[in-house]
Amino acid sequence: MKRSTSIAAVLLGLTLVVSACGGNNTPAPNTSGSNTQPPATENNQEAPDNSVEPTNIKVGLVCGGMTPMLTQIGMNDGSFEEAGLIIEKTCFTSGADAVQALVGGSIDINLGSYEHVLRQQKNGLGVKAYGEIYNGVGYSLVVKEDAPYQNLVDLKDTVLAVTKVGSLSDTGLRSGLEAEGVNAEMDVQIINGGSGATMLAAIESGQAAGGMVSEPTISQMLSTGEYRVLYDPPFEYAGIVVMAKTDWADENTEALRTFLRVNQEVYERTQADPQSAVEPMKVEFEQISDEVLLTAIENQLKKVPAGLEITEEAAATVAGTQIELGAIAEEIPFEETVDLTLLP
Numbered sequence: 001m002k003r004s005t006s007i008a009a010v011l012l013g014l015t016l017v018v019s020a021c022g023g024n025n026t027p028a029p030n031t032s033g034s035n036t037q038p039p040a041t042e043n044n045q046e047a048p049d050n051s052v053e054p055t056n057i058k059v060g061l062v063c064g065g066m067t068p069m070l071t072q073i074g075m076n077d078g079s080f081e082e083a084g085l086i087i088e089k090t091c092f093t094s095g096a097d098a099v100q101a102l103v104g105g106s107i108d109i110n111l112g113s114y115e116h117v118l119r120q121q122k123n124g125l126g127v128k129a130y131g132e133i134y135n136g137v138g139y140s141l142v143v144k145e146d147a148p149y150q151n152l153v154d155l156k157d158t159v160l161a162v163t164k165v166g167s168l169s170d171t172g173l174r175s176g177l178e179a180e181g182v183n184a185e186m187d188v189q190i191i192n193g194g195s196g197a198t199m200l201a202a203i204e205s206g207q208a209a210g211g212m213v214s215e216p217t218i219s220q221m222l223s224t225g226e227y228r229v230l231y232d233p234p235f236e237y238a239g240i241v242v243m244a245k246t247d248w249a250d251e252n253t254e255a256l257r258t259f260l261r262v263n264q265e266v267y268e269r270t271q272a273d274p275q276s277a278v279e280p281m282k283v284e285f286e287q288i289s290d291e292v293l294l295t296a297i298e299n300q301l302k303k304v305p306a307g308l309e310i311t312e313e314a315a316a317t318v319a320g321t322q323i324e325l326g327a328i329a330e331e332i333p334f335e336e337t338v339d340l341t342l343l344p
Contacts, residue, residue, distance in 0.1 A: 055255045056086045060098040060107035063091035064195065066215040067134040067240045068111045069281070069300045070263045073270060076280035083262050085255065095168075099243075102127065108248055109259065113168055114238035114310070114318045115327065117337050122328045126246035129338050131260045131308040133267075134240035134300070137172030139163070140218055141231040142203065143210040152180040152231055161193025161202045161211035169212035171321050172233045203227070216288050216296035223292050236314035239303075253342065260308060261344040267304050274298050310338050 059075075061068045071087075074080050080087045090107055092098040099116040101107045103125055110116070111133065120127035141152075141160070149155055155177075162170040174184040184190065193199045193211045200221065202208040210230055213221065221227040242260060249256050270277045277297050278290050285293060305311065312334050319331045 054081070054084050054086045055252070055258075056088060057109060057252075057255060057259060058088045058090065058107040059109045059111065060090045060092055060101050061111040062093065062095055062098060063284075065138065066281070066284075066296060066300050067136075067138040067303075069277075069297065070133045070266045070270075070304065071111060072284055073277050073280045074262050074266045076283040077266075079262050079266055080259070083258050085258055085262070099127075102243065102245065105245075108244060108252070109256070110243050111240050112243065114241050114243075114315055114337075115168075115322050117241065117243050118319060118322050118328050118332055121332050121337050127243055128246055128249070129238070129241035129243050129310055130249065130256060131242040131263070131340065131343050132238055132240065132305050132310040132314070133242065133263055133308060134303050135236055135305040135311075135314055136239050136303040137168060137233040137237050138239050138303075139169040139172050139212040139214050140229045140233070141173060141176070141210045142213045142218060142221055142227050143230045144203065145226050145228050147209065147230075149209065149230055152177055152182055155209060155230075156182060156187045158209035159189045159191055159207065161191050161199060161208035163195050163199070163212060164192050165190060166325075168239070169214075172237070173212050173231075175235070175321065176231050176233055215299055216285055216293055219292045219296040219299065220288060223289075223295075235317055236311060238310050238314040238318050241310060242308075249339075249342075257342040257344075260342055264308055264344045267301075267308070270297070271301055271304075274301065308343055309340055 059071065061071070066072070075087050075089060090101065092101070095112040095116055098107070098110045098112055099120065102110040103120065114129055117127050117129045139162075143149055149158075160173060162173055164170065170190065173190065177184045177188065182188065191202075191208065193202045193208055195214070196217060199211045199213055199217070203211045218229065222229070242263070244256065274294060274297050278293050281293055281297060282288075282290075288296070305314070315334055315338065316331070319328070322328045323330065
């Protein structure tokens with residue numbers, strides 16, 4: 001009875017998380033006090049107004065997960081506003097939709113996988129990556145605690161769930177299987193499992209032996225004691241990069257430089273005190289307990305690259321998967337797709 005109750009609680013929590021994500025497109029309120037009247041001087045004269053008109057940046061991301069955590073914190077705790085940036089957030093349900101908005105000009109910056117930069121470069125469009133806030137796939141394979149599987153080889157002849165076949169979760173799983181000599185096309189069956197409650201239901205019902213899950217769902221599931229992570233992709237992967245069209249970047253260099261600097265400052269502050277990020281992240285995941293959210297935040301911090309730099313290894317891994325999928329014909333030179341000169 002205890003097991004059924006805890007599973008039901010997780011299902012309810014995940015359902016609420018999924019329904020709550022993606023609906024907050026309003027910038028966080030200004031809490032910096034920049035609209036208050038400046039204090040008077042000793043001679044009862046008003047201090048000069050040295051304020052600078054804030055810059056608006058339209059930022060797109062796939063909401064519902066924590067891989068863009070640094071930017072999420074910065075938007076929700078007022079860090080960007082304090083730096084003179086007003087962030088207009090737009091949520092998308094897929095990376096492909098977000099990059100289309102970027103190319104079309106309805107957003108200025110997209111937080112997404114490096115694969116989209118490569119694909120746009122292949123199409124002759126000027127899109128580059130200017131920094132990276134998450135180095136990894138962002139999904140781990142979760143199984144029931146009492147499942148007999150101890151490694152990926154044990155999963156032969158089973159059904160495995162990914163959010164969507166062809167997605168980043170699918171790429172991460174297939175790469176792991178192939179590294180262990182498991183043929184992803186013949187030795188296992190990979191199905192669409194969705195995310196949140198639908199993925200949990202697939203695993204719990206036995207429809208799938210395991211599923212690729214992202215934070216904070218991973219920490220939420222593990223907190224029940226009824227699930228465990230069987231595989232966490234260990235390789236470098238340029239999972240969430242800060243991408244923009246080159247002409248926009250050229251015209252808004254200082255704004256982009258400030259955006260990257262704030263992300264770095266948020267990382268340093270959160271690394272020193274992970275607890276400080278719980279309240280800002282509750283804006284994104286209000287149904288997740290503080291304890292679980294803190295665990296998820298600490299897990300995400302481990303995947304933030306030093307200095308927000310995209311490594312050639314992380315970029316090459318993405319390029320390899322895209323060549324294998326036929327999305328690009330050959331590797332595109334790193335210097336043509338990445339510009340790290342604006343990093344702090």
